[in-house]
Amino acid sequence: MKRSGPLLTLLGGLLLALFMLSLNATTGTRATSSSTTNDPPPASASPSRSPSPSPTRTSPSPSPTPTPPADADYTGRTDDDSAAIAVTLRDGKAVAYFCDGRDKESWLKGDVEDDGGMRLTSRDGAELNGTLKGRSVSGTVDIGGHEYGFTAPETVKPSGLYRATANVRGAEVDGGWIVLPDGGQVGILKRDGKPSTAPEIDPETGAVTVDGQQLTARPVTP
Template sequence: MKRSGPLLTLLAGLLLALFMLSLNATTGTRTTSTGSDAPAEVLTASPVPSGKATGTAAPGEASPSPAPSRSAVADADYAGRTDDDSSAVAVTLRDGKAIAYFCDGRDQESWLKGDVGTDGRMRLTNQQGQVLDGRLSGKRISGTVDMGRRTYGFTADKAVKPSGLYRATATVRGAEVDGGWIVLPGGRQVGILKRDGTAGPAPRIDPETGAVTVDGKRLTAEPVTP
């Protein structure tokens, strides 16, 4: 009977150890419990497909921006005089491009062309190095024409047909004929006609039809567009 004491003590120790192991295993499975037997809800983020808008740009990518819109200058014709009243200037605008004609009605002329900016500014040139710098503001173009030996200031107001810029080219009696005309508001005309490169005053055209007679031959001067 004296030997049963240690055995009982050993048995009690084993039972206590088993109880503690069982308790640790049970509490270990519930360390992430939210206070109920249901497992805690885990939230995961869904991946965003490449190229989809998320409100911010992806690393290394610039935020997309809308393409700037070009506000085209309205198509129109302009005609006027130089500041010293010695010559005339006409400008025709079409689809953001311009062609201009400077003419003194005697022997000096210049055809120029170029683009028109969205702000109405233009710099028109030719192969001879002559330059027209102008700006459209409201219903008027103002600026300068650099003819090389001299620069002329000018103002050209919006023209209503038949005012505007006209040109006719043809072969008349074996000569190459090239004429340019500016019909100013009020009907006044300024033009130069070249025969094989020799310049002189141009005959009047019919502003309604463009008809003109050159050395006995009837020609038609057409409105000029870029």
């Protein structure tokens, strides 16, 4: 009995040591496994993208504002030298006078395009189609079924277009005059609608005597 006691004690201590060793091994394995499972996976670094440059927008250049032709006066003769033409431009509008100095005349008016083109008409059905180019107006006048070509250079006062209307000795008087750059005059004076060659006016003052009565012919504007 005395010999078996120490042996049993030694055996019991050995079993206890084996049990503790086994318990520690199991606990370490579980702790490692749990730690490995719960740790989040490392975030993968996504490649950075450079911002794409914004497209460059070019602002359209503003269109030039069209301007009407400058105010001016134009006088000249028809290509066949049978009549005279005067055209007056003011603020994009025009008035014209065709006159042969005997019995054929017409007053025309209309707008002038920014490119200098114009189509002028009259109450009697006449029509002027012209173009302002450089310092002259050229085109055609269709009157009484006949077409007249013309060129009228720019002119300065006292050359230009004049008109006078009045009642003289009971008659309605209406006169039109074209004063040319060389000083020549072409005009018609109507008495109650009957045409005749007009007496000359004073270009400096516009004074003219009709049947003993003095009138004043004034520049015509649209």
